[in-house]
Amino acid sequence: MATTTTTVPSASPVAGSRSFLSRLREGDEIARMITFLFAASVVLVTLLLVFELWQGSVLARHKFGFSFFRTSVWDPIFDQFGALPFIYGTLVTAGVSLVIAVPLGIGAAIFLAELAPARLSDALEFFIDLLAAVPSVIYGLLGVFIVVPLMRDYLQPALKNTLGFLPLFQGPAYGIGFLTAGIVLAIMVIPYIISVSREVLLSVPRDQREAALSLGSTRWEATWKVVVPFARGGIMGSIFLALARALGETMAVTMVIGNNPIVSASLFSPGYSIAAVIANELTEATSDLHYQSLIELGLVLFILTFVLNGLARLLIVATSQRGAGMGNA
Amino acid sequence: MLTMTGVCALISVSVLFFILGYLVYHGGTSISWNFFTKLPAPVGETGGGMANAIIGSGKLLLLATLFGVPIGFFGAIYLAEFSGGTTAFVVRYAADLLNGVPSIVIGIFAYSLAVLPFKHFSTLAGGFALGLMMIPITLRSTEEFLRSVPKALREAAMALGASKWKTITSVIVPAAYRGILTAILLAFARVAGETAPLLFTAFGNRFWSNGWNQPTASLPAMIYTYAIAPYDDWHRQAWAAGLVLLGLILIINIVARAILSRGIAVPRA
Numbered sequence: 053m054a055t056t057t058t059t060v061p062s063a064s065p066v067a068g069s070r071s072f073l074s075r076l077r078e079g080d081e082i083a084r085m086i087t088f089l090f091a092a093s094v095v096l097v098t099l100l101l102v103f104e105l106w107q108g109s110v111l112a113r114h115k116f117g118f119s120f121f122r123t124s125v126w127d128p129i130f131d132q133f134g135a136l137p138f139i140y141g142t143l144v145t146a147g148v149s150l151v152i153a154v155p156l157g158i159g160a161a162i163f164l165a166e167l168a169p170a171r172l173s174d175a176l177e178f179f180i181d182l183l184a185a186v187p188s189v190i191y192g193l194l195g196v197f198i199v200v201p202l203m204r205d206y207l208q209p210a211l212k213n214t215l216g217f218l219p220l221f222q223g224p225a226y227g228i229g230f231l232t233a234g235i236v237l238a239i240m241v242i243p244y245i246i247s248v249s250r251e252v253l254l255s256v257p258r259d260q261r262e263a264a265l266s267l268g269s270t271r272w273e274a275t276w277k278v279v280v281p282f283a284r285g286g287i288m289g290s291i292f293l294a295l296a297r298a299l300g301e302t303m304a305v306t307m308v309i310g311n312n313p314i315v316s317a318s319l320f321s322p323g324y325s326i327a328a329v330i331a332n333e334l335t336e337a338t339s340d341l342h343y344q345s346l347i348e349l350g351l352v353l354f355i356l357t358f359v360l361n362g363l364a365r366l367l368i369v370a371t372s373q374r375g376a377g378m379g380n381a
Numbered sequence: 382m383l384t385m386t387g388v389c390a391l392i393s394v395s396v397l398f399f400i401l402g403y404l405v406y407h408g409g410t411s412i413s414w415n416f417f418t419k420l421p422a423p424v425g426e427t428g429g430g431m432a433n434a435i436i437g438s439g440k441l442l443l444l445a446t447l448f449g450v451p452i453g454f455f456g457a458i459y460l461a462e463f464s465g466g467t468t469a470f471v472v473r474y475a476a477d478l479l480n481g482v483p484s485i486v487i488g489i490f491a492y493s494l495a496v497l498p499f500k501h502f503s504t505l506a507g508g509f510a511l512g513l514m515m516i517p518i519t520l521r522s523t524e525e526f527l528r529s530v531p532k533a534l535r536e537a538a539m540a541l542g543a544s545k546w547k548t549i550t551s552v553i554v555p556a557a558y559r560g561i562l563t564a565i566l567l568a569f570a571r572v573a574g575e576t577a578p579l580l581f582t583a584f585g586n587r588f589w590s591n592g593w594n595q596p597t598a599s600l601p602a603m604i605y606t607y608a609i610a611p612y613d614d615w616h617r618q619a620w621a622a623g624l625v626l627l628g629l630i631l632i633i634n635i636v637a638r639a640i641l642s643r644g645i646a647v648p649r650a
Binding site for chain 1: 574580630
């Protein structure tokens with residue numbers, strides 16, 4: 053039996069040179085293939101999702117072309133669909149939310165990263181992570197029963213009396229509308245901005261701070277003129293993440309925006325958003341064109357969040373690597 | 382200026398306590414034994430509960446876990462242990478993409494794939510939609526934790542003659558199990574509160590849903606329906622449901638973090 057020919061494959065001591073068959077017997081090759089199938093299915097599902105959105109909206113895309121984004125008639129009875137009010141509502145509510153959430157979130161992140169003692173910072177971060185875990189329908193519930201009455205009875209009349217000369221703050225105070233949706237969204241995205249910005253600020257190398265302080269700058273100057281500019285990219289990333297979340301948010305917005313396709317300069321006016329109209333009409337779409345127009349809106353939302361998330365990730369990774377690189381130097 | 386940043390932090394964190402306080406106050410006064418044991422009362426009558434929605438949510442989450450966790454878990458093993466650079470990049474990219482997709486778009490996808498062809502809403506379709514959302518979270522964090530297992534452990538197992546698969550199942554995964562468990566729990570908590578995809582898939586139901594092929598009620602969808610309805614009694618029940626749902630999600634989150642903070646039980650030699 054023992055021949056003089058080359059070694060039997062399975063007897064080879066080096067793992068790398070074992071033959072396919074021996075690895076198959078030990079289960080490695082099978083395991084690799086099975087786990088590969090699972091990993092591949094993730095790619096497959098994602099591709100299928102993009103394909104469904106693209107293929108599912110083909111009628112609407114061909115019929116309306118770019119006028120879909122410019123016209124504001126949404127009439128299922130006459131099969132006329134223009135998405136302007138929804139796009140407008142989505143952008144305005146997301147914009148309002150950022151105006152509120154960015155200063156608050158970044159301020160809080162600076163506090164947590166630069167000022168607070170490590171234990172306090174970690175404890176607060178824990179609560180902020182919990183805040184990020186609160187489901188959107190709960191924010192909607194609080195929006196409907198707390199924010200809307202507050203807006204109607206106090207904030208909107210107050211804004212009208214003080215800043216009423218601006219077109220932004222005119223019209224009747226219903227409570228629901230762009231401003232309310234924006235405020236609820238702001239509450240929802242603040243935890244994201246804080247969490248990511250804090251991480252990025254913490255990754256700024258220590259020497260940067262010490263150099264600024266040793267040149268005689270105050271603590272605030274060191275933070276605002278050295279640390280924050282260093283982390284600028286990552287902070288922008290956190291804002292893009294928040295924006296992507298705000299654009300795609302469905303439940304909380306649907307519950308407080310008023311669901312009325314209006315393009316109005318007034319933030320008090322009820323409006324509609326892309327996600328809200330999909331949530332309300334998809335299962336009740338009367339015609340193929342109606343259904344496909346809704347899917348096209350979904351496609352728009354997908355592309356927007358895809359681009360924003362991609363940008364955000366790039367910025368955050370670039371900033372933390374810059375910090376790590378300098379730290380090692 | 383520095384104190385201003387403290388004020389910002391204070392405002393942001395106090396929102397959580399405000400939400401909790403308000404929910405406990407309103408939900409606590411409306412919650413009762415009936416809430417957990419009775420079906421919803423017919424429209425116009427007061428009383429009743431959400432027993433069917435609680436069971437429905439449980440069934441949906443079970444399906445989602447059965448669908449999403451294996452794909453995420455085994456996919457992560459492939460990424461961390463077997464894959465080369467390009468494949469890993471593609472899979473990771475797809476997972477990140479899927480993670481960023483708004484839940485309403487996941488809903489459209491599940492609707493066109495699991496509802497339209499069968500011409501009816503079902504628990505299965507809802508579980509599919511939620512499971513899809515669990516995949517990327519499970520995958521990415523499991524991979525991180527598998528990678529954080531010290532290289533020395535792998536080499537020790539290999540040196541003893543264990544095959545790669547044996548090394549993974551008996552050394553690497555056990556070493557990272559706390560992290561993996563945390564990842565799964567967090568993914569579970571995240572989809573437990575998802576509402577938008579359920580509107581198109583599990584739909585809703587005011588009665589018991591038998592089997593897996595019928596539309597079913599779920600807590601998040603019930604909160605939505607009840608909160609925007611014009612009845613005071615429904616509003617009270619929405620608060621109660623909100624309290625139960627948020628309590629569940631926060632407890633899972635806290636437990637997950639507690640498991641992780643005890644550290645990965647690996648001797649780092």
